[in-house]
Amino acid sequence: MKTAKVWRLGMGDMQILSGSRSRPPLKKPMWIIILVLFVCVFLICAYIYPPQSSSACYVFSSKGCKGFVDSFLPIPKREFTDEEIASHVVIDHILKTSHNLPKNPKIAFMFLSPGSLPFEKLWDKFFQGHEGKFSVYVHASKTKPVHVSRYFVNRDIRSDQVVWGKISMVDAERRLLANALQDPDNEHFVLLSESCVPLYNFDYIYNYLMYTNISFVDCFKDPGPHGNGRYSEHMLPEVEMKDFRKGAQWFSVKRQHAVIIMADNLYYSKFHTYCQPGVEGRNCIADEHYLPTFFNIIDPRGIANWSITHVDWSERKWHPKSYRAHDVTYELLKNITSIDVSVHVTSDEKREVQRWPCLWNGIQKPCYLFARKFTPETLDNLLHLFANYSSP
Known part of the structure; x- marks a missing residue:
């Protein structure tokens, strides 16, 4: 009986299935x-x-x-070398040590020149009436200079040969700093060339430099062949590619930073050995990379990232534009002093333009206090125009 029942159920099912062939297939629920x-x-x-x-x-x-x-684990830091630890201890101590201005703070004007200074008469006019607020130091690398201004007489320091692009340029800068630091009243240290001229009167420049707590060191990241293309892996571990920077050599630094430059041997030795023209097929220029890289590593927030010395690279040559007598006009000088944005252009194919405002204590102000490269023939024009263009 069970079997028959099951068969009848099965036949019923078969009839249902059989009958379903004549109808549309059932749709499955959409969900x-x-x-x-x-x-x-x-x-x-x-x-x-x-x-x-x-x-x-x-x-x-x-x-x-x-x-x-x-993503949550801290990136492990590499182990510092003994030399790095010692260097960081000294630098941190200098940066954290409170410093009080002397009673009569001065600006050290340091001239890096191959010989005599063609604009001494202009500088003499610039310095007049401000005795006790400045010091002058002259590093002449080729010939003994002949001075025409009383402010420059007996201000020559022991000098040595300087070769463009070589570490000897940095050595001359350090030599100037070492001599200027011997005067405890010197608070700001400005590096100038023989072709530099002032763009403002003394009071404006003095206040601009003395009442800011940063140093004016040019510094930017250039991924191109004239930037990171000059980096050598032999600088590892102390100098990494990500920290390598470029900038003009014409700096203006506060006393703390001047002392740190003199105290540094670790980073200087890396650039002394591995940043030279022709090393590993690269054209590394020490004076364009040492200080920008050094300060980017040890005190990036303590520098302005631009130089207060203007130079015109618009001709895109190995050397900047030189101004002749016919170039020097009131309009030219006023155009330079009106610039309040720092501009850098990378050397790669993109030629990326990097711009940032020149901020002085948070206020946007003109970027440049000095300018170069002026040829000796421009002296008379500059003397004639000085009283007019130098007033802010």
Whole structure:
């Protein structure tokens, strides 16, 4: 009986199935189809883009979990060498030591020149009436200079040969700083060339430099062949590619930074050995990279990232534009003093233009206090125009 019952049930089912052939096929509920599609999409996305939450990171793969965990773990710092530890201790101590201005703070004007200074008469006019507020130092690398201004007489320091592009340029800068630091009243140290001229009167420049707590060191990142292309891996571990910087050599630094430059041997030795023209096929220029890189590593917030000495690179040559007598007009000088944005252009194919405002204690002001390269024939024009263009 059981068998017959089962057979009848089976036959009934067969009749139902048989009858269904003449009707349209039944449609599955839409929500099941949508759910299946959603799960498929979710699985594909989870595989391509690993989960970023801690609760789900192990659902699909340990790879996604690793990425999540790594994002919260601090990047391990490399172990410093003994020399780095010693250097950092000295530098940190100098930076953290409070410093009070002397009763009569002075600016040290340091001239780096091959011989005599063609603009001494202009500088004499600039210095007149401000005795006791400045000091003058002259490093003449080729011939003994003949001075025409009383402010320059007996202000020559022991000098040595300087070769463009070589570390000897940095050595001359350090030699000037060492002599200027011997005067405890010197608070700001300005490096100038024989072709430099002042753009403002003494009072304006004195207040601009003395009442700011930063140093004016040109510094920017250039990924091109004349920037990071000059980097040598032999500078590792102390100098990494990411810290390598470029900038004009014409600096103006406060006393703390001047002392730090003299105290540094670690970073200086790296540039002394591995930053020279022709080393490893590179054309590394030490005076363009040492101080920008050095301050980017030890005190990046303590520098302005631009030089207060203007120079015109618009001709895109190895050397900047030289001004002749016919170039020197009131309009030229006023145009230079009106610039209040620092501009750098990278040396790669993109030639990226980097701009930032020249901020003095948070206030946008003119970038430049000095300018170069003026040829000796421009002296008379400059003397004639000085009283007019030098007033802010």
